[in-house]
Amino acid sequence: MDRPIVAAIYRNEMRHLLRDRRTVVMSIVLPLLVMPIMLFGSRWVEQRRQAKLQRSVFQVAVAGSQGEVVRQLLTAAEAATAAKGEPFRFREAAVADPDRALADKAVALVLRGLTAAEATAGTAEVGEGETGGGERSARSEPLLPGAPVVEIAYRGDRDDSEQAYRTLRGVLEEVRRQQRHARLVAAGFPGDPAGVVTVASVNVATAGQVAGLTLGRLVTVLLLLFMLSGGAVVATDSLAGEKERGTLETLLTSGAGRLDIVAAKLAAIFSVALLITLIQVANLLVYVGFELIPAPQDFAAAVPPRVAGLLLLLYLPMTALVAAALLLLSGYARSYKEAQLHFFPVFLLGLLPALAPLLPGVELRSAIVLVPIANVAVAAKEILVGVFDWPMLVLTFLVNAAAAAYLAVLAARALSNERLIAPLAVESERVPGPVAFQRKVLRNFAIMWAVLLVLAANMTADADIRVQIAVNLGVVFLGGTLLQLRAYRLDPREVFALRPVRPIVWLAVLVGAPAGLLTGLGVFQLANLVVPVPPEMLRAFGEILAPPDMPFWQIALFLCVMPGVIEELTFRGALLHGLRRRLHPVALALVVGLVFGLFHTSLFRIAPTAFLGVLFAAVTLLTGSIFPAMVWHALNNLLALAAGRAGIPLESLDPPLLAAAALILAAVFWILWRTRTVYPDLRGASPPGSRPVPFR
Amino acid sequence: MTAPVVVEGLTKVFYDEARGEVRAVDGVTFSCHAGEIFGLLGANGAGKTTTLRMIATVLAPTAGRAAVMGHDVTREAEAARRCLGFYSATTALYPRLTARETLEFFARINGVEASRIAARVEALVERFGLGEYADTRVDKLSSGMKQKVSVARTVAHDPPVLVFDEPTVGLDVLNALEMQKVIAEFRAEGKAIIFSTHIMSEAERLCDRIAIIHRGTIHACDTLQRLREATGKRYLEDIFVHYVAPAAPAG
Numbered sequence: 001m002d003r004p005i006v007a008a009i010y011r012n013e014m015r016h017l018l019r020d021r022r023t024v025v026m027s028i029v030l031p032l033l034v035m036p037i038m039l040f041g042s043r044w045v046e047q048r049r050q051a052k053l054q055r056s057v058f059q060v061a062v063a064g065s066q067g068e069v070v071r072q073l074l075t076a077a078e079a080a081t082a083a084k085g086e087p088f089r090f091r092e093a094a095v096a097d098p099d100r101a102l103a104d105k106a107v108a109l110v111l112r113g114l115t116a117a118e119a120t121a122g123t124a125e126v127g128e129g130e131t132g133g134g135e136r137s138a139r140s141e142p143l144l145p146g147a148p149v150v151e152i153a154y155r156g157d158r159d160d161s162e163q164a165y166r167t168l169r170g171v172l173e174e175v176r177r178q179q180r181h182a183r184l185v186a187a188g189f190p191g192d193p194a195g196v197v198t199v200a201s202v203n204v205a206t207a208g209q210v211a212g213l214t215l216g217r218l219v220t221v222l223l224l225l226f227m228l229s230g231g232a233v234v235a236t237d238s239l240a241g242e243k244e245r246g247t248l249e250t251l252l253t254s255g256a257g258r259l260d261i262v263a264a265k266l267a268a269i270f271s272v273a274l275l276i277t278l279i280q281v282a283n284l285l286v287y288v289g290f291e292l293i294p295a296p297q298d299f300a301a302a303v304p305p306r307v308a309g310l311l312l313l314l315y316l317p318m319t320a321l322v323a324a325a326l327l328l329l330s331g332y333a334r335s336y337k338e339a340q341l342h343f344f345p346v347f348l349l350g351l352l353p354a355l356a357p358l359l360p361g362v363e364l365r366s367a368i369v370l371v372p373i374a375n376v377a378v379a380a381k382e383i384l385v386g387v388f389d390w391p392m393l394v395l396t397f398l399v400n401a402a403a404a405a406y407l408a409v410l411a412a413r414a415l416s417n418e419r420l421i422a423p424l425a426v427e428s429e430r431v432p433g434p435v436a437f438q439r440k441v442l443r444n445f446a447i448m449w450a451v452l453l454v455l456a457a458n459m460t461a462d463a464d465i466r467v468q469i470a471v472n473l474g475v476v477f478l479g480g481t482l483l484q485l486r487a488y489r490l491d492p493r494e495v496f497a498l499r500p501v502r503p504i505v506w507l508a509v510l511v512g513a514p515a516g517l518l519t520g521l522g523v524f525q526l527a528n529l530v531v532p533v534p535p536e537m538l539r540a541f542g543e544i545l546a547p548p549d550m551p552f553w554q555i556a557l558f559l560c561v562m563p564g565v566i567e568e569l570t571f572r573g574a575l576l577h578g579l580r581r582r583l584h585p586v587a588l589a590l591v592v593g594l595v596f597g598l599f600h601t602s603l604f605r606i607a608p609t610a611f612l613g614v615l616f617a618a619v620t621l622l623t624g625s626i627f628p629a630m631v632w633h634a635l636n637n638l639l640a641l642a643a644g645r646a647g648i649p650l651e652s653l654d655p656p657l658l659a660a661a662a663l664i665l666a667a668v669f670w671i672l673w674r675t676r677t678v679y680p681d682l683r684g685a686s687p688p689g690s691r692p693v694p695f696r
Numbered sequence: 697m698t699a700p701v702v703v704e705g706l707t708k709v710f711y712d713e714a715r716g717e718v719r720a721v722d723g724v725t726f727s728c729h730a731g732e733i734f735g736l737l738g739a740n741g742a743g744k745t746t747t748l749r750m751i752a753t754v755l756a757p758t759a760g761r762a763a764v765m766g767h768d769v770t771r772e773a774e775a776a777r778r779c780l781g782f783y784s785a786t787t788a789l790y791p792r793l794t795a796r797e798t799l800e801f802f803a804r805i806n807g808v809e810a811s812r813i814a815a816r817v818e819a820l821v822e823r824f825g826l827g828e829y830a831d832t833r834v835d836k837l838s839s840g841m842k843q844k845v846s847v848a849r850t851v852a853h854d855p856p857v858l859v860f861d862e863p864t865v866g867l868d869v870l871n872a873l874e875m876q877k878v879i880a881e882f883r884a885e886g887k888a889i890i891f892s893t894h895i896m897s898e899a900e901r902l903c904d905r906i907a908i909i910h911r912g913t914i915h916a917c918d919t920l921q922r923l924r925e926a927t928g929k930r931y932l933e934d935i936f937v938h939y940v941a942p943a944a945p946a947g
Contacts, residue, residue, distance in 0.1 A: 008801060012790070016790055019792040245788050246786045246788030247790055249786055250802075253780070255807045257773075
C-alpha cells in the first residue's frame with residue numbers, strides 16, 4: 001500500500017464531501033436541529049395533554065343492582081380527596097343506558113355496583129355489547145363472601161377514560177383500605193401481629209450497575225444507528241456515486257492500486273461515521289445534561305472514563321466493520337440509486353445483531369463472541385455492569401477487525417469485477433428461464449425465509465407438530481420451490497437432479513449417515529474447546545422433537561421421509577441448481593449448507609443443520625444426483641430419533657468414538673470422490689473458451 | 697528495444713447470463729511505438745473499449761498478454777498504469793474540485809514526487825490555457841474547458857503512453873478538431889498513442905497505423921497507404937467494408 005496515495009485519495013474524498021453542502025446539512029446540521037425540536041415538541045405536547053387531563057372533570061355513570069353502594073363509595077372518596085386538599089374530579093351523570101353512554105363518550109367510566117353473587121357469576125349484564133368486549137382485569141383481591149363489588153368499566157383506547165380509570169381506582173382503593181382499617185380497629189383485631197410477615201426487598205446491585213444494564217442493552221443499537229446513517233452518507237457517494245459520475249474509471253486507470261483506493265475510502269467512511277456518531281452522542285448528552293431526556297439514575301456512575309475508553313476501543317473495529325460493509329454495498333451497486341435502494345435492508349440487518357443483549361441470559365463467553373457486532377453489543381452490556389472478561393473482549397475486538405478486513409478485501413475485489421465496473425453494453429434479456437432463475441434464486445429463497453419466519457411467529461407453540469411440519473415443508477419449501485419451477489419454466493429433472501447413481505453410492509450412504517451424525521457432534525465438541533458451544537447446540541444435533549405418543553409410522557413420515565425428500569428437493573435441488581454457475585463448487589456447498597441452516601429458525605439449530613447441509617450438498621455434487629442426499633438425510637433423522645428413544649445421549653459420547661466416525665466419514669467421501677459422477681455444468685468445470693459464443 | 701505497448705493474443709471472454717460465453721476480444725495482437733498514433737477502428741461493440749480497458753488494467757485478460765513500458769498489465773498493474781494516461785468520453789472529473797486541485801490530485805496519485813507537483817501543475821495550466829479558470833470548480837466550467845482539464849489530467853504525470861478511447865464522442869466539431877490537434881501534439885512529443893474510433897475521417901487524418909477490429913478480432917493492421925494498396929480501394933470506408941463484409945453482418 002502506498003501511503004501518500006492513500007492520503008491523497010482520502011483528502012480528495014473528504015474535500016469532495018465537505019463541499020457538498022446539501023450532504024453536510026442533511027447529515028450533521030439537520031440531526032442537530034431535529035433532536036431539540038423533537039424533544040421540546042414532544043415534551044410540550046405531553047405536558048399539554050397532561051394539563052388538560054388534570055383539569056378535566058370526568059362524567060361517570062352509575063349502574064348495577066348495588067348503585068347505592070357505588071354512590072356511598074363516591075361520597076367517601078370525595079371526602080377523602082378533599083381531606084388531602086385535592087379537587088375531586090368525578091361527577092355522576094344521569095344516563096339511561098350507561099354502556100351506550102360510555103361508547104358514545106358521554107361518560108368516561110361506568111361504575112357498576114354488584115352483589116357478591118352477581119360478581120362471582122361474573123355474567124352480570126357486562127359481557128355484551130361494545131363495552132364488555134374487552135378483557136376483564138383480575139380483581140385486586142379475592143372476594144369477601146357477602147361483600148358487594150364495584151366494577152369500573154372503562155375504555156383502554158381513550159385517553160380520558162383511561163386517565164379517569166387510573167385516578168379513580170387509586171382513590172377508591174385508598175378509601176377501601178381506610179374503611180377496612182377502621183373496621184378492623186373497631187372490631188379489636190383479634191390476632192397475633194407476629195403472624196403477619198412484612199416483606200422487604202433490597203437490591204444489592206449498585207445504582208450504577210442497574211443503570212449500566214439499562215444503558216448496556218441499548219447503547220450499541222443506538223451507536224450503530226448513528227454509524228450506519230452517518231457512514232452511508234459517504235459510502236453511497238463513494239463507489240456507487242463515482243460509478244455514476246464516471247470518475248471511478250478515471251480513478252481506476254490512475255496509478256493508485258485497488259487496495260489503496262479501498263483503504264482511503266474506508267478511512268473516509270470510518271472517520272465520517274465516527275465523527276457523526278460522536279457529534280450525535282455529544283448532542284444527546286447535552287440534552288441528558290439539561291434533563292430533557294430522562295437518564296437512568298446514576299448514569300454517570302455507570303460510565304467512568306476508564307469504561308468509556310474501553311468501550312470506545314471496542315467500538316472502533318465495529319465502526320470499521322460498518323464502514324467496510326457500506327463500502328462493499330456501494331461497490332456492488334451499479335448506481336447511486338441502487339446503493340440507496342440496497343441500504344435499507346442492510347441497515348435493518350445490521351441492527352439485528354446489536355439487539356443480542358436483549359436476549360435473556362446471553363453471555364459474551366459463548367458462541368456469540370464469534371458473531372461480529374452482536375459480540376460488541378453483549379460485551380458493552382457486560383462492561384457496563386462491571387464484568388470484564390478480558391480474553392473474550394480481546395477476541396471480540398479481533399473478530400470485528402477481521403470481519404472488517406475481510407469485507408474491505410471483498411470491496412477491493414469488487415473493484416476488479418468487470419460486471420460491476422464495466423457492465424457489458426448489452427443487458428441480458430429479462431425473460432423467464434434458467435438464466436433469470438440463476439439471477440433471482442437467492443432473492444426467492446430470502447422471500448421463502450421471510451414467509452417461514454412470519455409463519456413461525458404466528459404459529460402457536462402448542463400447535464400440532466404434524467401441522468407445523470406439513471406447513472413448513474409442504475407449503476413453504478415445496479410450494480416455494482414448485483412455484484419457482486413454474487415461474488421460470490424449468491425442467492424438474494434438471495433442477496432436482498433426478499438421476500440414477502452407481503450401486504456403490506448406496507453403500508457409502510448407509511455407512512455415511514451414522515458417521516456424519518457423529519462427526520458433526522465431534523466437530524462441535526472440538527469447537528467447544530476453543531469457543532464455548534452452548535449445550536443446546538450440541539443437543540440440537542440429536543434432538544428431533546417427537547411427541548412420545550406419536551405412532552412410529554407418523555414419526556417416520558413426518559420427521560424422516562418428508563424432511564429427507566422435501567428439504568433435499570428444495571435446498572440440494574433448486575437452491576444448489578440455481579447457484580451452481582455463480583459459485584465455485586466448494587463455496588457452493590458451503591452456501592447451500594448455510595442457507596439450509598438459516599431456515600431452521602431456532603438459534604441453536606443453525607450451525608448443526610448447516611453442517612449437515614454442507615454434507616448433503618457435497619454428496620449431491622459428487623454423485624450428480626439428489627437421491628443419495630435424500631436417503632442420507634432421512635437416515636440421519638431416523639438415527640437421531642432412535643438414539644433419543646433409546647435414551648442414548650448423543651451429545652456426551654466419547655471423543656474416540658467420534659474420531660472413529662470422522663475417519664469413517666472421510667473414507668465414505670473418499671469412495672464418493674473416487675467413483676464421482678460430478679454434478680453437470682458447474683462453475684469452473686469447463687475451461688473458458690470451450691463453448692465459444694460469437695460476440696454480437 | 698521493445699515497443700512501449702506490446703499486445704499479444706489478448707483475449708477477453710465474458711460470461712453473460714443471457715448468451716453464455718461472449719468472446720469480446722479474441723486473440724488481438726499489435727504493438728505501438730513511441731511517436732506513433734495507433735488507431736483501433738471498429739463499429740460499436742467490436743471490442744475496442746474492452747481491448748483498451750485491458751491495456752489500462754481495468755479489466756483482466758482471459759488469455760494473452762499486454763505490457764506497457766515492459767510492465768505486464770496483470771502482474772505489474774500499478775507500474776503499468778503509472779506509465780499510462782487513459783482518456784475516454786466516460787472518464788469524468790470530480791465536479792466539486794477546481795481545475796488546479798484536479799491536476800494536483802491526479803499528479804499525486806500517479807506517483808509524481810511531492811516536490812515536483814506544484815511545478816508540474818503550473819506547467820499544465822499554462823500549456824492548456826487554464827489560467828483564468830484554474831481555481832473554478834469543474835462543475836462550473838464550460839464543456840470545452842472541462843475537456844481541456846480532462847486532457848490535462850490524463851497527462852498529469854507525463855506518461856510515455858496515452859490511450860484515447862473514442863475521445864471525440866459527444867464533442868462538437870470545433871472541440872473534436874481541438875482534441876485531434878492536441879493528440880497530434882502529443883505524438884510530436886514522442887508519446888506512444890493508442891487511439892480508438894469508429895469515425896473513418898478521424899482515423900484517416902490522425903493515425904499512423906490502423907487496425908480494423910471486428911467482433912473481437914483484428915482483420916487488418918497497417919498504414920493507410922498499404923491498406924489502400926492491399927485492397928485497391930481509396931477511401932477508408934471502403935477498405936473497412938472490404939475487410940469486415942466477409943464476416944457476416946455485425947449484430
